[in-house]
Amino acid sequence: MQPMDTTSTSGAGITSIGSYIPRTRLSRKAIAAANSWANPGLVGRGKGHRAVCSHDEDAITMAVAAARAAQAAGCRDVVQVLQFASTTLPFADRQNAGIIREALSLPSALRTLDVTGSLRCATSALIAALESRETQLLIAADKRRTLPASTLEMSVGDAGAAVITGQHNVLAHYLGSYSSAIDMTDHYRAQHAEFDYQLEERWVRDEGLLKIIPEAISQLLETLAVAGSEISHLVLPGVDSKTGSAIATHCGIAGTAISNNLELECGTSGCAHPLLMLNHVLENAQPGDKILLIGFGQGCDALLFRATELVTRLHTEQPLQKLLNSGVEDDNYQRYLSINQLVELDWGMRAERDNRTSQSAFFRHRSTVTGFIGGRCTHCDTPQFPRRPICANPECRRSGEQHDEPFKDKRATVKSYTEDWLALCYNPPLKYGNVRFEGGGVVMMEFADFAVGEVQVGTPLRMVFRIKDEDSKRGFRRYFWKAAPCLGAS
Amino acid sequence: MAQGIKDKVVIIGMGCTRFGEHWGSSAEDLIVESFSEALSDAGIERDLLEAAWFGLSVDEQNLGKSALSLSETLRLPNIPATRVENMCATGTEALRGAVYGVASGACDIALALGVDKLKDTGYGGLPERTKGTFDDLWSPSATAPGSFAQLASAYSARHNISMQKLKQAMAHVSWKSHENGFLNQKAHLRSRTTIEKILAAPTIAYPLGLFDCCGVSDGSACAIVCTPEKAAELGKTGTLVSIKSMQLALSNGSELSHDSWDGSYALTTRVAAARAYREAGIEDPVSNLDLVEVHDCFSITELVTMEDLGLSDTGNACDDILAGKFDATGKVPCNIDGGLKCFGHPIGATGLRMAYELYLQLQGRAGQRQLDRPRTGLTHNLGGFPNKNVCSVSILGLYENDGYR
Numbered sequence: 088m089q090p091m092d093t094t095s096t097s098g099a100g101i102t103s104i105g106s107y108i109p110r111t112r113l114s115r116k117a118i119a120a121a122n123s124w125a126n127p128g129l130v131g132r133g134k135g136h137r138a139v140c141s142h143d144e145d146a147i148t149m150a151v152a153a154a155r156a157a158q159a160a161g162c163r164d165v166v167q168v169l170q171f172a173s174t175t176l177p178f179a180d181r182q183n184a185g186i187i188r189e190a191l192s193l194p195s196a197l198r199t200l201d202v203t204g205s206l207r208c209a210t211s212a213l214i215a216a217l218e219s220r221e222t223q224l225l226i227a228a229d230k231r232r233t234l235p236a237s238t239l240e241m242s243v244g245d246a247g248a249a250v251i252t253g254q255h256n257v258l259a260h261y262l263g264s265y266s267s268a269i270d271m272t273d274h275y276r277a278q279h280a281e282f283d284y285q286l287e288e289r290w291v292r293d294e295g296l297l298k299i300i301p302e303a304i305s306q307l308l309e310t311l312a313v314a315g316s317e318i319s320h321l322v323l324p325g326v327d328s329k330t331g332s333a334i335a336t337h338c339g340i341a342g343t344a345i346s347n348n349l350e351l352e353c354g355t356s357g358c359a360h361p362l363l364m365l366n367h368v369l370e371n372a373q374p375g376d377k378i379l380l381i382g383f384g385q386g387c388d389a390l391l392f393r394a395t396e397l398v399t400r401l402h403t404e405q406p407l408q409k410l411l412n413s414g415v416e417d418d419n420y421q422r423y424l425s426i427n428q429l430v431e432l433d434w435g436m437r438a439e440r441d442n443r444t445s446q447s448a449f450f451r452h453r454s455t456v457t458g459f460i461g462g463r464c465t466h467c468d469t470p471q472f473p474r475r476p477i478c479a480n481p482e483c484r485r486s487g488e489q490h491d492e493p494f495k496d497k498r499a500t501v502k503s504y505t506e507d508w509l510a511l512c513y514n515p516p517l518k519y520g521n522v523r524f525e526g527g528g529v530v531m532m533e534f535a536d537f538a539v540g541e542v543q544v545g546t547p548l549r550m551v552f553r554i555k556d557e558d559s560k561r562g563f564r565r566y567f568w569k570a571a572p573c574l575g576a577s
Numbered sequence: 578m579a580q581g582i583k584d585k586v587v588i589i590g591m592g593c594t595r596f597g598e599h600w601g602s603s604a605e606d607l608i609v610e611s612f613s614e615a616l617s618d619a620g621i622e623r624d625l626l627e628a629a630w631f632g633l634s635v636d637e638q639n640l641g642k643s644a645l646s647l648s649e650t651l652r653l654p655n656i657p658a659t660r661v662e663n664m665c666a667t668g669t670e671a672l673r674g675a676v677y678g679v680a681s682g683a684c685d686i687a688l689a690l691g692v693d694k695l696k697d698t699g700y701g702g703l704p705e706r707t708k709g710t711f712d713d714l715w716s717p718s719a720t721a722p723g724s725f726a727q728l729a730s731a732y733s734a735r736h737n738i739s740m741q742k743l744k745q746a747m748a749h750v751s752w753k754s755h756e757n758g759f760l761n762q763k764a765h766l767r768s769r770t771t772i773e774k775i776l777a778a779p780t781i782a783y784p785l786g787l788f789d790c791c792g793v794s795d796g797s798a799c800a801i802v803c804t805p806e807k808a809a810e811l812g813k814t815g816t817l818v819s820i821k822s823m824q825l826a827l828s829n830g831s832e833l834s835h836d837s838w839d840g841s842y843a844l845t846t847r848v849a850a851a852r853a854y855r856e857a858g859i860e861d862p863v864s865n866l867d868l869v870e871v872h873d874c875f876s877i878t879e880l881v882t883m884e885d886l887g888l889s890d891t892g893n894a895c896d897d898i899l900a901g902k903f904d905a906t907g908k909v910p911c912n913i914d915g916g917l918k919c920f921g922h923p924i925g926a927t928g929l930r931m932a933y934e935l936y937l938q939l940q941g942r943a944g945q946r947q948l949d950r951p952r953t954g955l956t957h958n959l960g961g962f963p964n965k966n967v968c969s970v971s972i973l974g975l976y977e978n979d980g981y982r
Contacts, residue, residue, distance in 0.1 A: 436700040445710035456714045471834045473715070479834040503731035503840040506783040507723030509702055516783070519717035520727055521840050521964060529836050531964055533717045544734035555715070567715045 096395045099217050100257030102164065104366045105156025106248040106407045107149050107228070108353050110536045112136035112414035113423050115241055121420040122236035129241060135351030136416065137244040140230050142426045142513040143535060143553040146173040147183055148566065149228040149247030151190045151552040153359075156406055157224070157249035158191075164222045164253050169199045172209035172227040172358050174276070176201055177564055186566065187226065189457035190552045192493060206325070209358040210382025213250060214390060217261040222253040229357025232427055234282045242325070244354020248362035258369060258401065259378060259392040265307035268386040271295050296330050296383065301337045303387035304379065308338070311391060315339030319376035320368045322346045324360035325383065340379070352411050358384075363407075365392075370405045372398050413574055415538065426514060437511040442558040444565055454491075459550065459568045461528060462489030470494075470528040495568060498525045499548040506539060518542060522570050535569035547573045581856040585680040587808050587819045587976055588800050590619025593933040596796035596920040597765040604640050604694040605650045607797035611926075612651055612690060615799040621811060623651070626801070627684035629658040630674030632667040632691030634924035638704055639694050647690060662925075664960025665872060666825065666969040667691060668798065669928025673823045673969070675802050685807040691930075692797035693923035702793060722782040722790050724962035725875040729784050731840030732881060736892040740784055746895035747876035748775040751788045751918055753904050754873060758915025760945045765794045766919040789876040794921025798929035800936075805976065816940045817976035821953070822856030824849045825969050832964040843878075843959055845968035846885035850957075854887075857972040859953075862887045866909055866972075867951030868938055870931035872959040873916040882957060883911070886970070905946070913938065913946050924960075928969065931956035935973045952978055 119133030140149070150171055169191075171184035178186075184199035202212045209227035216223035228247030233240040252261075273291040274283045300323070308315060315338045323331045323345065331345045346368050348355070356363055361382045368378055372394040382388035417423070424430040454460045455473055462474030467483040470492045477486040504520030511517070518534040520542065534542060535553050548570040555567040592614025594607050602610075616623060631644040640646035644658035661670040668691035675687035698704045708716050717723075729747070733740050752772055758764040770788065778787035808817060826849035832838040850862075859865045869886065873879035880898060883889040888909055889897040897903065903911035912918070914934040917927060935954040937943040953974040960967040 436698075437705055440705040442713075444714070448710040449714060452711055452714060469835070473711075473834075475830065475834075479830050481829075481831045481835065481837055502836075503727035503734075505723045505726035505730065505785075506780075507720055507726070508779075509781050510718055510720045510723055511705075512718070517718060517723065519719055519723065520730070523836055527836060529834055529838075529964075531717060531719070531833070531962075532715075544730050556713075556718070565714060 096256050096397050097254060098257065098260055099220050099254060100252070100260040100395070101250055101392065102253040102255070102257050103157045103161040103251040104249070104258065104362070104369055105153055105158070105160045106246065106363050106366045106410060107152035107156060108138045108246045108410045108414070109140045109144055109149070110413065110415050111139050111141060111417050112353065113139045113420070114416055114418045117418035117420045118240060126236045129236065129238070132238065132241040136414065137241070137354035138246055138356070138414065139423055140245045140426070141536060143569065144230070144245070145177050145554060146175045146228040146230050146247070147177050147186055148553050149230065149245065150187050150226040150249070153228060153247035153249040154187065154191055154224060154226045157251050160406065161400065164251070164255070166193060166224045166251070167198065167221045168216065168219070168223040169193065169197055170202055170212045170216065170223060170225045171200070172202045172212045172225065173229055174203055174206060174208065174358055175230050176203055186457065189453055190566070192454070192458040192460065192495070206358050206384030207382030207386065207388050210361050210380065210388035210390060211266065213252070213362070214264045214266065214388060216252040220254055222251065225250045225252065227359035227362050229359050231283070231357050232281060232429070235424060235429055237285070239283060239285055242350065242355050244356050246353055246356035246359050246363050248359045248366055250362055256397060257395055258398045259394045262391040262393055263307065263311050264388060264390040265303050265310065266386065266388045267299065267303055269299055270385055271299065292330055296326060297333055299387045300334050300381055300383060303381070303389040304334070304338045307389040307391060313377065313391065316341065317377050318344050318379045320344055320346050320372060320378040322361060322364045322368060322378065322380045323348065324364055324381065325355040366407045369394065369398055370401045370407055374398060409574060422514065434511060434513070440511065441560065442556040443561065444558060444563055449565070456567055459493065459495040461492045461494050463492035464489050470524065470526060472528055472530050494524060494528065494530070495550045497550065499523060499550070499570060501542055501544055501546040501548060502529060503544065504534070504542045506542070522548060533569045535571045537572055541572065549573050581822060582676060582680045583821050583857055584805070584819045584977055586676045586802050587805050587817045588802050588936055589808050589811065589813055590615040590621070590801040591799065591933045591936045592618060593763055593798040593930055594796050595763045596794045596923065596930065598696050599694070599795040600696070602795070604692050605646070607694070607795060608647065608650045608690060608692050611797040611799040615801050619801045621686070621801070624654050625686050626653065626656060626688045627686055628656055628675070628678050629653060629688040629690065630671040630678070631658055631660045632671030632689070632925035632929065633660055634662055634664065634667045634693055635695060635704060637706070638697045639692070664967045665874065665922070665924055666928060666958040666960050666967045667925045668930065669823070669956065669958050669969040669971060671925070672800055672929055672932060673825070675800065676820050676823060679802050679804055686801065686803040688799070688801055689929060690797065690799040691925035691928065693925040694795045695793045695923055696795050719962065720782065722785050722875060725878050726782040726785045727840060728881055728963050729877045732877070735839055735841035738895055742895055744776065744784055746880060746898045747789055748772045749898050750873065750876040750879045751775050754912050754916045754918035757905055757913050757946065758919025761915045761919065764915040764919040765792050765921040766915070785875055785877065791874050791917035792919070792921035794923055796920065796923040796926045796930065798926045798933050800929055800932060818936050818939045818973055819976040821972035821974045822853040823969070823971045824853040824856060825967065826852070827967050828961070828965050838964070840963065842881050843885050843963055843966065843968060845966055846882055846957065846959060846970065849968045849970040850886050853970040853972055859972065863909060865953055866955050867953055868910045868913055868935070868948055869955040869957065870912055870914065870916070870934055871957040873912055873918050874922060874959070878959060879911065879916070882959070886955070886957065910948055913948060928956060928958050932971070932973060939973065939975055
């Protein structure tokens with residue numbers, strides 16, 4: 088049943104959307120300059136930037152950031168399901184969605200699941216969420232490693248996006264979807280492979296993109312009795328403009344409807360890219376606009392949405408556009424290689440430190456560490472982190488009576504800082520300092536995303552979820568929160 | 578009301594190895610060297626020792642846990658021996674153990690010995706260590722220079738003093754210590770340097786440069802203490818050095834989690850100093866103290882310590898330092914032996930090394946570095962991080978000399 092009233096905001100749809108793009112944008116010119124000796128063809132692709140994770144980011148940290156952006160953008164409904172879509176899940180068996188739930192401090196009584204295995208896993212999960220009519224939080228993030236000097240290295244970028252689905256106050260109604268499953272090996276990555284294996288672009292285009300996508304679109308439009316000319320936005324993730332035009336033409340969709348594929352701005356972010364592009368579209372879409380979202384990968388998902396009046400809520404802030412605009416250009420290709428473990432630098436004996444985690448201690452303290460939950464004294468009201476048995480306020484010192492006090496959404500400022508070149512950090516210097524939280528509480532913590540010389544006493548901060556340490560011996564990764572610059576504050 | 582330990586314990590012998598990179602010596606060799614000097618200085622038989630306190634901090638790169646290594650190395654006659662560890666105050670804690678043992682009347686003669694062998698890590702700086710199962714989960718992977726460097730940013734902001742001026746004063750601190758250490762045969766670094774060279778050194782942890790950081794070294798120091806009565810019985814009639822006070826203050830988490838501390842000073846130093854001055858009867862530290870040995874792990878630490886000990890007014894340390902107030906010829910010579918800057922910092926030995934310098938100076942035995950008839954001095958250690966630390970302040974002076982200058 089499609090709601091016919093264009094002013095209605097009830098019925099299955101998207102209630103909120105948010106994204107995350109790492110601050111560092113590697114210049115493709117720098118990639119081409121470093122590798123054109125081996126592959127001169129890269130020079131022609133040396134335009135724009137690809138968003139790259141810092142040394143302390145992965146699909147999980149990007150997912151947490153994207154989910155928080157979606158939460159901030161509106162919807163306050165209680166989430167019933169949390170899905171995490173990624174083809175680069177940090178853990179093969181330790182539910183990644185479960186880590187994200189702890190980081191977001193959502194209730195433990197929640198259905199959580201990881202979806203993976205294809206670049207269209209996020210669009211497939213989105214269909215499931217929308218068809219369920221539940222309030223679901225679907226997050227997608229990918230950090231795909233690529234071989235140096237490959238064409239994929241030029242096109243890929245790291246990012247995450249999150250959608251909240253529901254029945255009320257929707258920004259965009261879900262009108263329907265069509266899915267096909269076709270085992271086309273245009274690329275694949277075997278279980279333990281580090282990189283994608285890519286097939287010839289011309290074959291992928293002619294036999295894949297130009298056949299599988301138009302077929303899905305036609306099927307969907309036919310079922311919904313919607314003409315191609317009615318489509319205002321065609322979201323074709325990872326499809327170049329020439330191929331995009333061919334697809335649009337074939338389906339009777341106006342060429343002007345083809346959405347910016349964000350290739351120049353940040354690169355193609357794997358399974359997250361459909362949601363990232365959808366977010367970008369929604370920040371500019373008009374009420375009533377029909378949006379056709381495509382997910383391609385061993386088949387195709389096609390979803391049709393119609394924007395409601397609530398979509399204009401995204402127009403003023405345009406958080407994704409802000410993220411796109413607030414990148415910091417980096418032309419240090421060697422650093423990118425090192426952070427992505429594509430080249431091994433000598434980090435000295437300090438890198439031999441054993442980062443073994445006491446799992447029983449971690450389990451005991453998981454809400455403190457993963458959720459950044461401190462305490463608030465019931466007597467003197469002083470917020471404090473970490474929560475200890477006795478109040479930290481020198482004037483109070485009462486024991487045993489503290490409420491949970493979340494710190495992750497507090498604003499903060501730098502109280503003292505350093506840039507430490509001696510400490511082990513895979514993107515030196517290690518920056519850290521004492522952080523003063525608005526409303527009380529001080530924590531000495533690491534900083535994230537600051538350039539050298541950027542931190543000052545008094546600099547405003549926000550909290551971000553990041554990798555704290557890596558235990559390469561046991562394949563474990565631990566996460567905590569770091570203090571990052573406020574967007575647009577610098 | 579406790580009376581404190583003033584003049585209840587005297588030092589009758591001390592020893593100290595040269596501090597440095599003792600590639601060819603083990604910790605046992607260093608223990609024997611400092612002990613032998615102390616024993617011969619005291620002029621007593623080893624078997625007169627009734628109890629021992631052993632300061633050893635980094636057991637991973639050293640002799641392992643417990644005081645067994647001390648007992649075995651010195652073949653002590655099965656006396657009670659206890660290993661103490663309290664970060665950078667470890668050496669002073671060994672001395673406090675021995676002094677409290679004697680002051681309590683539990684024994685007449687006791688040994689305090691500290692040692693650390695940091696150069697067996699294989700790299701520069703202090704070894705990487707765990708902070709504990711919980712803190713490792715969230716606490717920054719900070720280093721000592723990085724933790725203390727934050728004092729500089731907070732101090733600069735708090736007192737509205739430019740980083741440039743602060744760095745000048747910090748450079749003066751290091752320059753002064755190099756001048757002093759140049760004259761000390763037991764120091765690790767024995768070279769003079771220039772302010773220009775200090776300021777041009779590579780950054781270790783902003784704003785600290787290489788010369789703002791103390792060295793890392795191996796070393797041992799040792800003291801033999803007893804009651805004044807026992808000293809008289811042993812025929813010690815010359816200049817006797819006694820303990821006037823020994824105080825310790827530990828952070829309780831206020832600096833770590835509460836905003837009542839602004840990050841620009843060491844809270845514990847202020848607490849420990851007030852208590853130590855009261856116990857020793859010191860009313861005006863600038864006039865009463867003839868020399869101080871403070872914990873200059875980093876130049877900025879020494880700078881703020883001048884204020885925390887009441888030797889400079891708050892916000893005035895830069896001016897005082899640049900005016901030479903703490904130089905060898907200044908009003909209150911600071912780190913006349915070269916300090917941690919030139920000795921390096923074998924953690925278990927450092928506090929005792931500071932006491933060793935006071936002991937020599939008070940007895941007029943400091944050679945080229947000898948100050949003009951000092952009567953009272955202070956040692957200070959600050960271990961850990963500025964927001965989480967152990968601080969010791971001790972006053973040593975001439976026995977039964979209450980006439981502070």
